[in-house]
Amino acid sequence: MDEPVTLKAAAGPVATVESPPARGSSPGRGAGGTFEWSPKDFETVPHSKIHRLRCREIEDALEIWLEDREAYVGGDQNLYYDEGDLDKVLAPDVFVVFGVSKRLRINYRIWVEGPPPCFVLEVLSPSTRRRDLVDKKAIYERMGVREYFVFEGADDEGRVRGRPIDPALQGFRLRAGGPDGRGTPRYEPITPWSRAERSRGGLTVGYTSEVLGLGVTLRPGCEGVRFLDAESGSFLPTAEEARLLEESRAAEERARADQEHARADQEHARADQERARADQERAARRAAEARIAELERLLA
DSSP states (O other): OOOOOOHHHHHHOOOBBOOOOOOOOOOOOOOOOOOEEOOGGOOOOOOOHHHHHHHHHHHHHOOOOTTTTSSEEEOOSSOOOOOOTTTOEEEESSSESSSSOOOOOOEHHHHHHOOOSSSSEEEEOOTTIIIIIIHHHHHHHHHHOOOOEOOOOOOTOOOOOOOOOSSSSEEEEEEEEEEEOOEEEEEOOOOOOHHHHHHHHHEEEEEEEEEEEEEEEEOOOOEEEEETTTTOBOOOOOOHHHHHHHHHHHHHHHHHHHHHHHHHHHHHHHHHHHHHHHHHHHHHHHHHHHHHHHHHHHHH
């Protein structure tokens, strides 16, 4: 995308929350007059439903994956990269920054936060294709974003319009330039996985993200980007999949607890039966002893 949209809440844990200013108020200034927010941060542009869903699924999967790490997953919020020129602003569809807190942000200002994003992914559309592939790519390169991925899938009507990229998912990684490796870093295409590597997961294309330590892949049909855990060989769950998995685990726990309770009830029932049998045996023994004692008395 190429325009700012409203901030979306993160799925993972957060430490603090920046309260957004009221609409119509003056641009924000912090201590010493430092820039905090701009009216641009609350502008909205329409996105197709499938675009929003794809971006949300990517964000959710990364937030779950990075839940226990010091990392921020952002998306569709303004990224300011030049304190001296606030018109220099981008709004990545999804980005990841390591070494910063998980607090919710109105925007992300590199000169305030410190590190730039290390991973950016843009979901292309016919209207943004050239800007994402040329203009924004050059800016991310100069900004020092280590990995830049672009994806283009079908629209809400199941069609890919114009001249889509091929393959539909592509990745680029910063490499130092020059023969001695000391030149200006430039983006180089990331080598896709081999056919054998893709065939194990039934994938159409796949790359290794050194930044995230994950595979970045497409499933057949190009429904959207998925991340692959190299250690387990399984896809990272989306928020919906994680919810269903958690519900399944909770149901299994309840079933196990019910089985344990039933087993305990059976043990108690068996114990009660054993006690009742023991009581009956004691009563029968006492009755027999009483009869023997009575016979002995009569024979005496």
